[in-house]
Amino acid sequence: MVETIGLFKDYKVGKVLFPALRGIDMHIGDGEFTAIAGPSGSGKTTLLNIIGCLDVPTRGDVIVDGTNVNTLTPKDKAELRKEKIGFVFQTFNLIPVLTAYENVEMPLLLLDIPANQKKKKVIAILEEVGLEDFINRKPNEMSGGQQQRVAVARALVKEPSMVLADEPTANLDSTTATEILSLMHELNKKLKTMFVFSTHDKLVMDFATRLIKLRDGKIIGDDVK
């Protein structure tokens, strides 16, 4: 569960203060498949970053699974990300020197899990995203769609309570984007993991079961399909 209460975020651009978020109040429940949509500069990525504890709000509260993240130290926030949050980025952000298997294994390095169980989890999630035959490939030996599948597997391998995906289809063609979204939707249904997307892609909005619309840092619409 994620809740934001009176969330504001200002950026300083030179001497000018740019308000990216202007009072966001929202609640996203467990297992939801939500898209935060809006044009460029509407504040959707900023909102996602704050929910994911990658950035700090200027004021307001973010509550993740009952914990107000404002009260957390950077170390505690890292712990929260480690345990509960998975990320999928627009540019995939895979570690280039590691294979698909090793990239997916990365989040598990930080968790106290026996080696054989780690291996089972990694193989299982790679099978889930259809990359069982690509486990030894490095990112530069895979297509964009395959790389994003690895990123999805990496986000899900530790079984987080939520996956935050920032423009996950922006660098993919429409066919691959559809495949990736279908995959995420299936996993959402199967694993009951909350997915939150920031996007301006119509395709993502079509897949989402809830659509929160942002404009100029404010929510202008919240539709549940």
Added chain:
Amino acid sequence: MKIVTIAWRNVFRHTRRTIITAAAISVGLAAMILMNTLMNGMDKMAYQNIVQYETSHMEVFAEGYYREEGIFPLDTIIENPAVLISKITAVNGVKNVTPRVKFQARINNGIDELPVLAIGIDRELETEVFQTSRAIVAGQYLQTADDLLIGTELAEDMDADLGSFLTVITRDRNGTYNAYDFSVTGLINTGHPLFDRNAVLIDIALAQDLVAIAPGVTEICIRSSDDTGLQELKHDIASAVGEEYEVLTFREMNASIFQISGFKRTGQTIVALVVVVIAAVGIVNTMLMAVMERVPEIGTLKALGFHNVDIMKMFIYEGGIIGIFGSLLGCLCGILFSLYIVVVGLDLTSYFKDMDIVYPVKFIIKGELDPGMILLVFLFGVVVSVLVTLWPVRKATTLQPVDALRHT
């Protein structure tokens, strides 16, 4: 997979850059090892030359003689050496003892004349304390009172060979001139510049006559059974001979030489450190580049839940791996170059042939490898590499995750 595995892979992202950085470290460390080998060799040669030819482990003088040794004060000598020798021989730890008579002289071949140090030696006892007889490269050791041993270089300067007649001219303790014709019976090559270039060795009895000090001697040279514990032995001998005499160890008599050795080592360390600092700047640069180009990756790691300390660990491992490579290469090169100096030696003759230096070694210097020093140098290289990595890494890990992810 472990963090160290990731660090290992990262090190080889840019193989050429890694090799250049490691090579910079290795040059510094190889220089350190090489200089240390050279200094060890010089010190060992100096020690051997001093103990085997010049002073032995320690010497006994009449009180006051050593302070004026430079002018060979024949008024301050050991007047009755036989009694003293028996007292010294009785001291536990003394292996052998021999008297010497040293005086200033000039050597003349009928055409040229050169100043020399004349050393009167006891033909039998001398061989038990010094290696002089083993340094003969032509002819034979002193057999009669008329025989003379000279160094190969002095023989060359005097245009003398075996059988040549040379006149030794000196003034006795009363100031009267004395001269004696000797026949060159042996040529010595000790490796000690003083003996090979500037000294003549004659029978002690004749030396005593030439300077009119019989039965006196200028010094008694002592060889101990063991190199260690010389200070203790010195005290025992001093107690045995009494306050009219002074006992000095070879280190005390050559303090300036061992001080020079200390200065040289300091100089060597400074030069090597400068090279290592330059190498360290190389590592900082490499790590800075590695960190800067991987800031978004650091952001990703942070997003995955990696703590700053985990990320720092990864980069420190990278610095450490480069350091280990560089240090191994440096030690290997240092050992290889050093082995050449140990086996073949470094011939500096063409640079210093006509130069007089204080250091009692000649110009083919053989090095001595110190395994302990190599281990230290290796550890030093690795530790420096790790330490200089901390700064760029610290810089990167202080970024907010979102700033790191946005970094281009």
